[in-house]
Amino acid sequence: xxxxxxxxxxxxxxxxxxxxxxxxxxxxxxxxxxxxxxxxxxxxxxxxxxxxxxxxxxxxxxxxxxxxxxxxxxxxxxxxxxxxxxxxxxxxxxxxxxxxxxxxxxxxxxxxxxxxxxxxxxxxxxxxxxxxxxxxxxxxxxxxxxxxxxxxxxxxxxxxxxxxxxxxxxxxxxxxxxxxxxxxxxxxxxxxxxxxxxxxxxxxxxxxxxxxxxxxxxxxxxxxxxxxxxxxxx
Numbered sequence: 001x002x003x004x005x006x007x008x009x010x011x012x013x014x015x016x017x018x019x020x021x022x023x024x025x026x027x028x029x030x031x032x033x034x035x036x037x038x039x040x041x042x043x044x045x046x047x048x049x050x051x052x053x054x055x056x057x058x059x060x061x062x063x064x065x066x067x068x069x070x071x072x073x074x075x076x077x078x079x080x081x082x083x084x085x086x087x088x089x090x091x092x093x094x095x096x097x098x099x100x101x102x103x104x105x106x107x108x109x110x111x112x113x114x115x116x117x118x119x120x121x122x123x124x125x126x127x128x129x130x131x132x133x134x135x136x137x138x139x140x141x142x143x144x145x146x147x148x149x150x151x152x153x154x155x156x157x158x159x160x161x162x163x164x165x166x167x168x169x170x171x172x173x174x175x176x177x178x179x180x181x182x183x184x185x186x187x188x189x190x191x192x193x194x195x196x197x198x199x200x201x202x203x204x205x206x207x208x209x210x211x212x213x214x215x216x217x218x219x220x221x222x223x224x225x226x227x228x229x230x231x232x233x234x
Contacts, residue, residue, distance in 0.1 A: 028150050028171050028198040034229035037074055037206040040154065040173060044147035047118045051143065051154045051173075053080040055206070061086045065119050068093030069126060069156035070140035074207050090116050094139050109139050120146040125163050126156030133180045134158065144169055153194065157181050157203070164193045172196040176217045177209020184213045188220035199226045 033041040035056060042049040049065045052075040063084040068076050068091070076097050085091070085103060092114065095107040106114060110125040122144040127136035134140055134157045142156035150170035157175060159182055172194050175181035181203050182190060191199045199221055201214040211228075218226040 029200065029227050029229065031147075031149070032152065032171070032173075032200070032229065033232050034200070034202065036231045038069070038154075038157070038175065038203045039080075040202070042145060042147060042152060044149050045118065047147055049119055049145060049147065050084050051145075052156075053077060053084055056080045056083050058083065060084045063089045065090050065092060065116050065121075067121065067143050067145070067154070068097040069142060069154070070094065070134065070138070071097045072157070075157070092116075092121065092143075094141055096138075108141065110141055118147060124153075124167060125161060126158035127161060128157075128180075129159045129161060131159075131180070150197070153196070154202075155190070160186055160190045160193070164190055167194055169194055170197045172199045173202050174199060174217070175203030176201040176213045177204040177207070178213065179208045184216035185220050187217050188222075188224075191221050191224050191226075196224065199224055200229055201226070205231065 031043045035041060037054055038052045039054045040051045047064050048062050050063050051067045052069055054074055054077045060083055066081055066089060090104045090106055091101055092106045092108055098105045098107055108123045110123055112123040114121040124142045124144060126140050126142040128134045143154050145152045152171045153167060153169040154173045155175060157180055172191060174187040174190055176184040176187045201217045204210055204213045214228045218228060
């Protein structure tokens with residue numbers, strides 16, 4: 001006599017999937033600090049990376065690497081870079097971002113790959129497809145950063161671009177404020193292309209965009225996990 005327990009079976013399968021999937025997503029935002037707008041601090045195993053530091057407070061001087069996406073004032077801020085650099089800090093960015101900066105400078109372009117101590121960096125394109133704020137010809141960039149954990153993609157100022165389909169990322173930091181970058185709905189489209197384990201909205205709350213855009217992004221992402229990070233001053 002064949003006996004089946006479909007309800008119990010399905011419940012056990014669902015529990016098993018939940019237990020299997022949980023660790024894949026848990027803690028992916030550990031070590032990721034949103035400093036407002038498009039500015040982030042990443043830390044893993046005592047290695048610290050800043051992305052587009054802007055409007056910081058205090059004298060920190062803890063950066064091993066500073067990554068700059070493009071030279072607009074809200075992404076390239078020499079005074080904020082000065083707050084985080086130390087003697088060994090490596091400053092990375094397109095050539096027009098490094099003019100006037102001093103220290104260890106590494107000019108980059110889309111397609112480059114860097115190994116900087118414990119930090120692995122893939123340099124990827126970032127540009128507008130229907131506006132003139134960030135032309136592709138300028139060679140401005142986003143970054144995929146690996147500090148020995150999840151691969152973290154900082155998109156820079158960009159629209160949805162074809163190159164995203166080739167990016168291999170675990171965490172996606174995506175602009176949602178519109179006007180100069182993707183809107184919240186467009187950023188959700190980018191997330192669906194990237195298929196990260198976790199998405200985090202950025203580029204809102206200062207120059208353009210609001211917390212409502214971050215929430216709209218989260219709502220539009222469907223099954224893709226989204227964390228809206230609190231802004232922390234550093």
